[in-house]
Amino acid sequence: MYTSRISKQTIKRLAIYYRYLEKLHKEGRRTVSSHEIGEELGLKASQVRKDLSYFGGFGKRGVGYEIRTLALKVSKILGLTRSWNVCIVGAGNLGRALLRFPGLKEKGFRIVSVFDKDSAKIGKPVERDLVVIDVKRLSEIVKAEQIEIGVITTPAADAQEVAELLSKSGVKGIINFAPARVSVPETASLEEIDISVAFSSVAFGIITSEEDSD
């Protein structure tokens, strides 16, 4: 229902609002204004109100938002009130880092399987009670474990093939960390994280601030 009206940027901001609301809630706060949210997150209060208004504008003038109600609504919107079975394809350092990444489990993302094609890795234990599984068994395991989200942490050269394998196996959402863009059927939800872009972006920021101070 919401899809067509909400941009990816809005979704990302909602996830950031959510984390901030969680923090305030833990601090024992009850209400927060759009101004305060904006101030904290470097956004205009009008942007905050606009984002939150998509979901019924539950703020009260002069009082602000009731933190617990807002956090619950935002978490529902973000799919955080249910849990998701996740698999990782690529048992290298990045895949292992995600296995231990704090907050994923709390937010309902349960990593239930890790795949690799390297026979030296297959069968070896990784984090917790998981053992690396041969990627050839991906389709079977995705069905057996009801995996809905697949994470690609393979080398760039394997990313597209893995994306296709995940889609064909019935995974509904894909997060790609490999440094190569992939394409998936339109029915799948895709998020691409390009780590080197963050480096370029910071480098550009440094160069321009040097130019500014010339």
Place this chain on the structure above:
Amino acid sequence: MYTSRISKQTIKRLAIYYRYLEKLHKEGRRTVSSHEIGEELGLKASQVRKDLSYFGGFGKRGVGYEIRTLALKVSKILGLTRSWNVCIVGAGNLGRALLRFPGLKEKGFRIVSVFDKDSAKIGKPVERDLVVIDVKRLSEIVKAEQIEIGVITTPAADAQEVAELLSKSGVKGIINFAPARVSVPETASLEEIDISVAFSSVAFGIITSEEDSD
């Protein structure tokens, strides 16, 4: 000089254009149109032209952009024609993953030091010829190694302290992978990568596509 007119989103798109131009160049292509770039990257041709026009609009109507010239200009804009000394703070899985991350070195980002506060890690070799250094020595090493970019891969609880330490030590750009927002002086260039946001965003995409097909 460019700073105030160019948004972060534009910079990110430029980095993506750059990767696509590199690919075309390797394939032996000479020219490319804004339509083709847009098609490949899921953007409107008008958006592509607008982004590239910030830098002098070097496309020719009916011919398109000369790939090599454009890639060179974009790479200069992105700060990719010079090299940057980088340090990583936090020698866990994510820090190690970045050490081996393909493409960073090629793009001029040289990881020259890795720090941690854990005495069990200090002095141990990590990737290549690097050994984990006590974070207490960060300031000294940043100066000695002329480090300009610092990457935070610590637990959330340590992120702000590390960000401040990096800034005070003279690092000009910070990339934060820890799941906590940090604040740095305005003079520093900051990029925050929130991995859990990618998961929330994909989950949201799945939920909304399920609602669409109801």
